[in-house]
Amino acid sequence: MLKGKRLGFIGGGNMAEAMIKGLLSAAFIEAKNLFVSDPRSERLDSLHREYRVKPAAGNRDLVDKSDIVILAVKPQIIKDVLLDVRDGVTGEKLIISIAAGVPIKIIEDTLSDGGRKSVVRTMPNTPALVQQAITAIAAGTQVSKTDMKIAHRVFEAIGKTVDVEEAHLDAVTGLSGSGPAYVFLILEALSDAGVKMGLSRSVANALTLQTVLGAAKLAQESGKHPGELKDMVTSPAGTTICGLHTLEAGGLRTTLMNAVEASTLRSKRLGEMALENDNAGCAEKKKR
Ligand SMILES: NC(=O)c1ccc[n+]([C@@H]2O[C@H](COP(=O)([O-])OP(=O)(O)OC[C@H]3O[C@@H](n4cnc5c(N)ncnc54)[C@H](OP(=O)(O)O)[C@@H]3O)[C@@H](O)[C@H]2O)c1
Numbered sequence: 065m066l067k068g069k070r071l072g073f074i075g076g077g078n079m080a081e082a083m084i085k086g087l088l089s090a091a092f093i094e095a096k097n098l099f100v101s102d103p104r105s106e107r108l109d110s111l112h113r114e115y116r117v118k119p120a121a122g123n124r125d126l127v128d129k130s131d132i133v134i135l136a137v138k139p140q141i142i143k144d145v146l147l148d149v150r151d152g153v154t155g156e157k158l159i160i161s162i163a164a165g166v167p168i169k170i171i172e173d174t175l176s177d178g179g180r181k182s183v184v185r186t187m188p189n190t191p192a193l194v195q196q197a198i199t200a201i202a203a204g205t206q207v208s209k210t211d212m213k214i215a216h217r218v219f220e221a222i223g224k225t226v227d228v229e230e231a232h233l234d235a236v237t238g239l240s241g242s243g244p245a246y247v248f249l250i251l252e253a254l255s256d257a258g259v260k261m262g263l264s265r266s267v268a269n270a271l272t273l274q275t276v277l278g279a280a281k282l283a284q285e286s287g288k289h290p291g292e293l294k295d296m297v298t299s300p301a302g303t304t305i306c307g308l309h310t311l312e313a314g315g316l317r318t319t320l321m322n323a324v325e326a327s328t329l330r331s332k333r334l335g336e337m338a339l340e341n342d343n344a345g346c347a348e349k350k351k352r
Pocket of ligand 1: 107190
């Protein structure tokens with residue numbers, strides 16, 4: 065339990081909600097110490113109804129009320145948001161960004177008034193909803209060890225954490241930040257395949273979910289290389305090698321590697337856009 069501190073989210077969207085739900089389910093903080101600001105009052109009402117979190121009267125009000133401020137708005141508007149609240153960001157407040165691509169330097173420079181600013185940049189993912197997130201954490205240039213520990217505690221309440229150099233956070237975004245969506249697509253495809261082969265949807269879903277969960281848990285708990293685990297279930301001239309051959313022919317490995325690369329590049333671009341206020345889509349990355 066985080067005692068004696070109040071935590072606020074600027075932006076009450078999907079990721080803020082995932083974190084709020086995870087933090088409350090883990091009993092890490094009481095709802096009376098959780099604040100949210102968002103331009104849509106109906107969104108604030110719904111978060112209050114669902115989780116009893118406190119709506120703030122605006123971003124500046126939220127900063128005034130919070131010891132820890134989580135920046136949970138889209139990367140493109142981070143700079144404007146920081147400019148609006150910078151007068152309230154004293155050196156005692158811990159600023160945690162979860163925004164894809166936005167460099168720590170932009171946050172520190174925008175908040176700078178000559179005093180120390182405690183900034184941490186992170187990349188969580190949506191399994192925070194069920195306390196199974198993985199969050200990569202990079203320290204700002206002026207953050208204290210105590211504040212880094214607090215940041216770890218916040219994200220450990222909703223899953224696991226790893227420390228990374230800031231330069232690696234775009235790759236983290238491409239892998240684990242966007243990763244749940246890749247896995248959901250794979251789950252849907254496997255379930256569809258089961259249905260195509262004659263299984264009922266509910267049986268296909270149950271088989272798919274437990275297979276993916278079980279395989280991930282086996283890989284995690286055994287510590288064995290995935291290739292070794294694959295070899296263990298692949299008998300000569302058996303069924304699995306036929307399935308694997310088809311996956312290789314379809315370019316599954318390359319497709320997944322391309323997906324992570326595309327998402328990483330998009331994350332980098334979002335960081336640049338945070339400086340430029342540019343709203344171009346991800347297709348333009350190919351031209352660069
Ligand atoms: N979703 C993920 O899986 C994931 C994972 C890791 C990190 N992230 C990062 O988390 C951040 C939020 O992503 P998200 O998916 O939660 O996006 P989202 O659902 O769009 O949430 C952003 C929220 O911020 C609100 N907002 C807009 N302008 C604001 C302002 N000036 N002040 C305060 N709030 C404002 C938005 O309201 P409107 O909808 O009315 O504009 C929306 O409710 C992003 O930076 C993203 O890179 C997301």
